[in-house]
Amino acid sequence: MKRAKIKYLVVSLILILSLTLGLGCSLPPEVATSPPPTAPPTATPIDPDWTSPPCESDAPRLPDYIAVVAKVKPSVVAIKTEQGAGSGWIINEAGIIVTNNHVVAEAETITITLDDGRTFPAKAVSADPLTDLAIVKIDAQNLPAADIGDSSLLRLGEQVAAIGNSLGLGISMKGGWTSRLGVSIPVSAGQTLDDLIETDAAINPGNSGGPLVNMAGEVIGITSLKIAMAGVEGMGYAISINTAIPIIDQLIVNGYVIRTYLGVRLSDVNPTLVWWYNLAVDKGAFVTYVAPDSPADKADIEPEDVIVSLNGEEISTAQELIQAIHSCQIGQRVKIVFWRGDTENTTYATLTESPPP
DSSP, X not given: OOOXXXXXXXXXXSOOOEEESSOOOXXXXXXXXXXXXXOSSOOOOSOXXXXXXXXXXXXXOOSSHHHHHHHHGGGEEEEEESSOEEEEEEEETTTEEEEOHHHHTTOSOEEEEOTTSOEEEOXXXXXXXXXXXXXXXXXOOSOOOOEEOOGGGOOTTOXXXXXXXXXXXXXXXXXXXXXXXXXXXXXXXXXXXXEEEEEOSOOOTTOTTOEEEOTXXXXXXXXXXXXXXXXXXXXXXXXXXXXXXXXXXXXHHTSSOOOEEOOEEEEEOOHHHHHHHTOSOXXXXXXXXXXXXXXXXXXXXXXXXXXXXXXXXXXXXXXXXHHHHHTSOTTOEEEEEEEETTEEEEEEEEOEEOOOO
């Protein structure tokens, strides 16, 4: 049986990063861990006084794709790094640009090319690996910002357009329809992208970070990934703008996303881990790392423990534990049930605010 591959859409001269559904561990098993609990090491606020632009919900539908492209394309940018190419879109006239984390992650140099041909180096970057969102700031003014729509108003079968730097060849447009709404896709152990918009608009490497827009020319999604395997077509995904905006706001105001924090990195328990570590349970969140002086450290959680319950809620996967932690409040004391070897243990941790990266 062929395995579906989820591809982040960054053009590279060397490879296209791909992540596989049904992820299994290779030896050593620790490689299949969740992303770090915090963003990459950059936590400088981009604009502490930021407020989100208003969401448009009553803009008139444009007559055709020609009009949509004419409205939106000036707000779409091409992003180039030493690793490859991607896309972004201008959310603020003062040079604030939205893209995907995987477009700019670990890049030493980031160059932004505007629709008018001007190029700028990135002056600041804020990113959130967990949601695959990032903000890039350039030193420019009076830029054409895109209008933001309301993704909750989308309907199945509605026409949309994906606009971006496809294959790194410059800004182009692909049209299609919404195929599914509210989709969740696991992209790695401990990381699931939620509230995705599925579209059959052709999504190609280099589209990552570009806007998915409705026929009013409003951004209703951020193109992020696709499923690629033989015989599969038209399964591209965008992060819905309603889900993205709260993350975007925090990245601009704080430089990182503030969440409740336990201080662990995790992997799903799977048969390889059960065999390798002689685990007593076959499901749960396997702890691969505990941050020093974190709530988990103070609660005596250790690497190779398997967390199976948080506040009475059964935990079967790393993602379930992450979601349970993020649903709690900063300062909340939580009950944790975990297995260490063949012994079930109970401990308590007081969740804190995620530390600045």
